Amino acid sequence: SQQGEEDPQALSIQEGENATMNCSYKTSINNLQWYRQNSGRGLVHLILIRSNEREKHSGRLRVTLDTSKKSSSLLITASRAADTASYFCATDGGYQKVTFGIGTKLQVIP
Amino acid sequence: DVKVTQSSRYLVKRTGEKVFLECVQDMDHENMFWYRQDPGLGLRLIYFSYDVKMKEKGDIPEGYSVSREKKERFSLILESASTNQTSMYLCASSFSGRRAGELFFGEGSRLTVL
Numbered sequence: 001s002q003q004g005e006e007d008p009q010a011l012s013i014q015e016g017e018n019a020t021m022n023c024s025y026k027t028s029i030n031n032l033q034w035y036r037q038n039s040g041r042g043l044v045h046l047i048l049i050r051s052n053e054r055e056k057h058s059g060r061l062r063v064t065l066d067t068s069k070k071s072s073s074l075l076i077t078a079s080r081a082a083d084t085a086s087y088f089c090a091t092d093g094g095y096q097k098v099t100f101g102i103g104t105k106l107q108v109i110p
Numbered sequence: 111d112v113k114v115t116q117s118s119r120y121l122v123k124r125t126g127e128k129v130f131l132e133c134v135q136d137m138d139h140e141n142m143f144w145y146r147q148d149p150g151l152g153l154r155l156i157y158f159s160y161d162v163k164m165k166e167k168g169d170i171p172e173g174y175s176v177s178r179e180k181k182e183r184f185s186l187i188l189e190s191a192s193t194n195q196t197s198m199y200l201c202a203s204s205f206s207g208r209r210a211g212e213l214f215f216g217e218g219s220r221l222t223v224l
Contacts, residue, residue: 042215
């Protein structure tokens with residue numbers, strides 16, 4: 001079964017706005033990661049947050065993790081048309097097994 | 111740069127054929143993974159391997175097998191392809207243990223079974 005579930009499944013915003021995507025998971029984790037996928041391509045790693053961290057930043061990305069609620073959020077600030085892609089959260093629950101959610105499809109309108 | 115190479119971007123096979131999907135990584139990663147991606151279902155883990163000749167079932171291993179004879183190569187095998195195995199297959203690799211974290215993905219292999 002899939003560990004993570006992203007919400008919303010689709011999001012459409014204007015360029016310059018912020019985009020927030022959420023991920024919920026079911027069991028305890030070692031870390032949670034966010035990936036991006038352009039249409040028809042492989043996934044590219046964006047950011048990793050460990051279970052003992054609450055917030056992490058990378059450029060225009062901000063990730064939060066709430067292990068008590070088993071949830072994470074990805075915030076993309078000042079979005080650009082080039083941010084249009086699908087975004088996935090992935091959880092590592094140990095034993096090297098990494099599972100992904102269904103993804104959020106983000107469209108940024110110029 | 112880490113490179114994960116999948117042998118074929120597009121394949122068309124017939125029902126009942128044996129299908130091999132090959133994946134090679136050049137970063138000396140211990141872990142390798144096979145996922146399939148379908149619309150509305152996201153990525154689902156088929157099998158993963160944490161060492162040569164070692165394999166673990168993922169969430170949907172039925173109808174698939176894998177082989178890892180060398181550290182850099184992880185093969186996905188469909189013994190008798192069926193139409194419901196039409197999908198995008200994604201291979202990934204990563205370090206394990208203290209260096210575990212980021213997965214590096216190949217570009218994907220889109221398989222159509224007729």
